[in-house]
Amino acid sequence: MSKFGTLVMGxxxxxxxxxxxxxxxxxxxxxxxxYYVNLDPAAEDFAYEPDIDIKDLISLEDVMEEMGLGPNGGLIYCFEFLLENLDFLTEPLEPVTEEYLIIIDMPGQIELYTHVPILPTLVKTLMRGSLNINMCAAYLLESTFVVDRPKFFAGTLSAMSAMLMLEMPHINILSKMDLVKGTVPRRELKRFIDPDAGLLDDDPARDITGERGEENGEDDDPTATKNVMGGSSFNKLNKAVARLIDEFSMVSFLQLNAQDEDSVGAILSYIDDAIQYHEAQEPKEPMDEVENDIGYGE
Structure with a gap:
């Protein structure tokens, strides 16, 4: 029996x-x-009550208080504890049938997706073994990042890093599209859907003074305050990141407005394709009425 799910992260x-x-x-x-699973040990408010909530096992607030850890260290400890007690997650998922879409809501610290091997281990457990869930990752990036192009490419790099780390079917989503409607021209927005390294060359917010400073020898120190988030060193770094993304040619984005049901439905169709949901469904039996009509025709 197949199981199907999506890992919502970002x-x-x-x-x-x-x-x-x-x-x-x-x-x-x-x-x-x-079937809704919350794996964010710091989440509190839900529109729909999770079927599995990691806070019933461990909470970030308790870990930070008892272990004296910060938010990031505490979160990593929570997931290490989850890996040591995987029955908490796997046993309730065992009876879930193919009729269900398992939705797993992840925390927002990108270290889990890009730096430490915790999440890849969890993914392998869910996608292999007795559970054998056909699962894809849905990586969300806020669409307002397109206004700040270096920030957009940094977010795109984190999405690509997650794709390489997790080694699973993956879709990338620009969320909150309603916030940029009317702000970014549609033609220009297409260049963000399939990230174009040339976006940095014609960035209207580009620091021109930094380039002029370099000509006069004033921009040689990358640690100078005015050059940390601007100047030629910062521009060169962003171009290198953009070229790296372009060379891998792995990341493209879908557009999401969570308030628009058609937009949500379109994203769901991509998820279903990635997990091969429809291919695994049994063909429906002909209706009795149709069979009777055929019989009468004979």
């Missing part, structure tokens, strides 16, 4: 929990079952 503030809620609502409207 940086803090990208709208992961909002997307999960919109996805659940859309599934309910279409009479399709879902």
């Amino acid at each position: 940086p803090a503030g990208a709208g992961k929990t909002t997307f999960c809620s919109a996805l659940i609502q859309h599934l309910q409207h279409n009479r399709r079952s879902c």
